[in-house]
Amino acid sequence: MTRGSRVLAxxxxxxxxxxxxxxxxxxxxxPGAGPTPSPTCxxxxxxxxxLREKRVADSIAAANAAAEKAAYERAIAATKAALAAPVYFxxxxxxxxxxxxxxxxxxxxxxxxNPSLRIRVAGHTDERGSDEYNLALGxxxxxxxxxxxxxxxxxxxxxxxxxxxxxxxxxxxxxxESWRMNRRAEFEIIAGGDALVAPK
Amino acid sequence: xxxxxxxxxxxVPLLALVAALGASLCAPLTAPLRAQDTTxxxxxxxxxxxxxxxxxxVLPVDGTAGDSIRAILQRDFQHGDRIDVVALAPSAIPPFGxxxxxxxxxxxxxxxxxxxxxxxxxxxxxxxxxxHNAAKGVVERAKAFPLPAGALSADWRLALHAxxxxxxQWITGVRGVAATRILYVSGxxxxxxxxxxxxxxxxxxxxxxxxxxxxxxxxxxxxMTMGPTGQQIVVRxxxxxxxxxxxxxxxxxxxxxxxxxYTLAYAHGGxxxxxxxxxxxxxxxxxxxxTVGRGxxxxxxxFSPDGRRLAFTSGRLGHPEVYISDADGTNADLLTxxxxxxxxxxxxxxxxDGRLIAFxxxxxxxxxxxxxxxxxRLVKRHTSEGANEQPSWAPDSRHVVFTSDRGGSRQxxxxxxxxxxxxxxxxxxxxxxxxxWSPPLLRTR
Numbered sequence: 300m301t302r303g304s305r306v307l308a309x310x311x312x313x314x315x316x317x318x319x320x321x322x323x324x325x326x327x328x329x330p331g332a333g334p335t336p337s338p339t340c341x342x343x344x345x346x347x348x349x350l351r352e353k354r355v356a357d358s359i360a361a362a363n364a365a366a367e368k369a370a371y372e373r374a375i376a377a378t379k380a381a382l383a384a385p386v387y388f389x390x391x392x393x394x395x396x397x398x399x400x401x402x403x404x405x406x407x408x409x410x411x412x413n414p415s416l417r418i419r420v421a422g423h424t425d426e427r428g429s430d431e432y433n434l435a436l437g438x439x440x441x442x443x444x445x446x447x448x449x450x451x452x453x454x455x456x457x458x459x460x461x462x463x464x465x466x467x468x469x470x471x472x473x474x475x476e477s478w479r480m481n482r483r484a485e486f487e488i489i490a491g492g493d494a495l496v497a498p499k
Numbered sequence: 500x501x502x503x504x505x506x507x508x509x510x511v512p513l514l515a516l517v518a519a520l521g522a523s524l525c526a527p528l529t530a531p532l533r534a535q536d537t538t539x540x541x542x543x544x545x546x547x548x549x550x551x552x553x554x555x556x557v558l559p560v561d562g563t564a565g566d567s568i569r570a571i572l573q574r575d576f577q578h579g580d581r582i583d584v585v586a587l588a589p590s591a592i593p594p595f596g597x598x599x600x601x602x603x604x605x606x607x608x609x610x611x612x613x614x615x616x617x618x619x620x621x622x623x624x625x626x627x628x629x630x631h632n633a634a635k636g637v638v639e640r641a642k643a644f645p646l647p648a649g650a651l652s653a654d655w656r657l658a659l660h661a662x663x664x665x666x667x668q669w670i671t672g673v674r675g676v677a678a679t680r681i682l683y684v685s686g687x688x689x690x691x692x693x694x695x696x697x698x699x700x701x702x703x704x705x706x707x708x709x710x711x712x713x714x715x716x717x718x719x720x721x722x723m724t725m726g727p728t729g730q731q732i733v734v735r736x737x738x739x740x741x742x743x744x745x746x747x748x749x750x751x752x753x754x755x756x757x758x759x760x761y762t763l764a765y766a767h768g769g770x771x772x773x774x775x776x777x778x779x780x781x782x783x784x785x786x787x788x789x790t791v792g793r794g795x796x797x798x799x800x801x802f803s804p805d806g807r808r809l810a811f812t813s814g815r816l817g818h819p820e821v822y823i824s825d826a827d828g829t830n831a832d833l834l835t836x837x838x839x840x841x842x843x844x845x846x847x848x849x850x851x852d853g854r855l856i857a858f859x860x861x862x863x864x865x866x867x868x869x870x871x872x873x874x875x876r877l878v879k880r881h882t883s884e885g886a887n888e889q890p891s892w893a894p895d896s897r898h899v900v901f902t903s904d905r906g907g908s909r910q911x912x913x914x915x916x917x918x919x920x921x922x923x924x925x926x927x928x929x930x931x932x933x934x935x936w937s938p939p940l941l942r943t944r
Contacts, residue, residue, distance in 0.1 A: 431845075432796060432819055434768070435752070435798050438768040438796075442769075460770065461727070462730075
C-alpha cells in the first residue's frame, strides 16, 4: 500500500465517520429500490437519485397504464364502430345481402357482452321514389334488421326501430354512389352505452 | 255530370241559372262537397263552342283598386284555362261607353276577339259586374258583389277570386277554382298559398311536417310530423287548436279525411309492413284496419268522392303500384298494371268528379304525373320536364298541383290536364312539396 493510498483510505474512513455522526437523513431511499448510494454521494445526491428512480418507475407505470388505456379505448372504439356500422340495401328492397348480414353478425358478440345495451335502428332510403312511400320502405328496412338480429338470439326488446325515409340523407349528391350510401340502416345506442365492454 | 256532356253548346234561360245557383247555395254543406261544387248543369251564356275558349275582354276598372281588380280577374280567367283573356293595355281599349248613354260598338270588340266584355264598376260596398255578349250586343248577366273592406287584403282577394269563379261559371258553365288555397310543406313547416300564388303563409311552427291534407269543409287540416322515435299525425283546426292523433307508436303517415268529414284514414307501420287504418278525425274511435298487406307497404290513401272506394299505394307485388278497393279494404284491384320499363307507381289522388285518378309513375328513372280514367283505364302522361310528383286535384277535376324540380329546386306547379300546360305556383326559398289543393273556400252570394 503506497502512502498515497493509505491517505485516501484514511480520508474515506474519516468521511464515513463524520457522516455517521450527522443526524438521520430527511428522506431514506425505498428499501431495495436502486443501488446503495455511493459513500461519495451526499444527501442531495441521493435524493436526486431517488427522484430519478421514482420518475423512471412512474413513467413506466404511466406508459403501461396509457398503453392499457389506449388498448381499451381502441377496443371500445372498435366495438362502437362495429356497433354503428351501417348496413346497405338495394333499390326499393329490404333484403339483407350477405355483406349486410356479415355487418350484422359482427354486432352479435357486442350485444352478448353488453346485456344492458339497447339500440335504435333507423331505416333510410335514397331520394328516388315517393317521399312518403320511402318512409314505409325505411321502416321495412329497420324491421328487417331487427328481425335478423332477433333471429340470431338477441332479445328483440333491445331494439327500437324508426324510419326517416329519404329525409336525412348521408350524402346529398344525386348519383348512383350517393344513392347507394343513402339506402341504409343506422344504429344508435339508446341505453347501456356508458359502460360498454368489448367482446372477449 | 260529365265534362263531355257539358261541352255541347246550349242556350239556357237565365231562370235556370238562378234556380240552379240558388239550389246549390241553399243545399247544406255536406260531403261529398268537392264533387258537387264545380258544376251547375247546363248553365252557360252561350259563348262556348266545343273545343273553343271564348275571348273575354275585361274593361279598365275605375277606383283606387281598379287596376288590381282587373289584373286579378284576368289572371284568374287565364289560370282557369277555359277563357281566352283579350289582354289589351287599357290605353289600347277603345271607348266602350258607360252602358247607359252611348251604345257600345260591339262589332269593334268582336273584331278584337272578345266574345264577352266584362264591365266592372266599383260600388260603395264592392263591385257591380256586367257581362256583355258581343255577338248579340246585349248585357247577358249583371250582379252586384260585396267585397270586404281593405282592398288587397287576403280576405278581399279571396272574395274577388270567388267573383271570378262565378263569372267563369256564367261564361263557360264551369265554376272556376280561383277561390281556393293550396297547402304545402317548405322547410319542415306547413304553408298555404292562394291559387294565384299570393299570400304564402306559414301555418305551423318550425318542425318536420309532411303530407298536409284539407278537411272536406276546409275547417281543419291534417299532417304528419316526424320525431326521433317515429311519426305522428296532427289534426289542426284552421285558426284553432292542434291535436295529436293517439295512434300506436311507430310510423304514422299520409292522413286523409274521408268525404264524410268524420273518418280519417292513414298508414301505420310497425315491424311487419305498413297498412292502412281508419279512425275518426279526433282519434277517439279504435283504429280499424283497412288493408292486410302481409308485410308489404300500403300507404297514401285517397277516397272516391262518394267515400265508398279507396285508392292507395301498395307494394304487395314487390314494388309500388296503385290499387283501388272498397273503403273497408275489400275487393282490392290493381289499377296501374306494368306498362312501362320501371315498375314504380304511387301517390294516387282521386279527382273530385270521380272520373280520374292522378298518380306518379317512374319513367326513365324520374317520376312523372299521370292520370288514369276509371271508365276505360286509359292512362295519360301529363309531364316530361324534370321530375314531377305528388299530384293533388283542384275542385274542377281539371287542374292538378304537383311538385317539380324543373326550375332547379322543388317547387309547386299547376297543371291543366286537358292541355298539359303548366304554371309555377310557389317560389319558396326552402323549396316546396306535398301540395294539397283545397275545396272551394268561399261561395259568392
